[in-house]
Amino acid sequence: MRTDPTTAPGAGVPLWNIANVLTILRIAMVPVFAVLLLQGGTAMRLAATAVFLAAAVTDKIDGHLARSRGLVTDFGKLADPIADKALVLSALVLLSVQGLLPWWVTVVITVRELGVTLLRFVMVRRSVMAASKGGKLKTVLQVVFITGLLLPWSALLPDPAAQVMQILTWAVVLAAVVVTVVTAVDYLVQAVRLARRGPGRTGP
Missing domain, CATH: 1.20.120.1760 (CDP-alcohol phosphotransferase transmembrane (TM) domain)
Structure with a gap:
């Protein structure tokens, strides 16, 4: 056949x-x-x-x-x-x-994304590291702040409103960086625990 x-x-x-x-x-x-x-x-x-x-x-x-x-x-x-x-x-x-974005933010997020991807690849033979709720929140925050930085607020809104949107965008940038670092640490902790536990799967 x-x-x-x-x-x-x-x-x-x-x-x-x-x-x-x-x-x-x-x-x-x-x-x-x-x-x-x-x-x-x-x-x-x-x-x-x-x-x-x-x-x-x-x-x-x-x-x-x-x-x-x-x-x-x-x-x-x-x-x-x-x-x-x-x-x-x-x-x-x-x-x-x-x-429009400090390089240190780009470096932190890039290192986290590539590092966690590599970590999950290394750990796949021992166990499957499921995506966490924190990781999903991190993705949402990244999309929101990138969109906020892309939009030309000063051309779309009058000054007071444009400045408010810019401030809110930077608040989301900082929140995204914090969640990015915290979730990276969480994945490292998961990896250590799974390595000690032996082959198997993580919870949902």
Whole structure:
């Protein structure tokens, strides 16, 4: 019997399913976002913000579709986190390049994201480190403050309101940094405990 080339080996799930297509689309949005942001000007910044938000929304949609419709594939497991990291880290770097975000914030978040990803990869043979609620909160805060920094508030709102939105954005930046560090420590603690416990799985 012939094997369908579009089917993930051993899984019986089509590789080209809607969840994976959305993941690929999200990856393709990253360079589009970068080009728009680098153009400068209010219109291009708004367009870049729209692309960033669209990509962030597809992250939730493709994950839900994959789980609810049984479309989880090895490709999706690999590509989804790559798409997430590419989107957020490219936004942070570009914001820092343009002087809109201190480099230390970008460095802290980048080290955390890559470090935790590596940690989970190293630990996968011993146990599966489930995503924590803190990690999900961290992602939400990152998306919110990146959006806040991308939006040209002074061009959209009168001075008092624009200044308030800028202050709120920086409050979210600081909150995101705190949660980023705290969740990194939490993952390290998890890794130590799991290493002592031996092979197995974490709780939900």
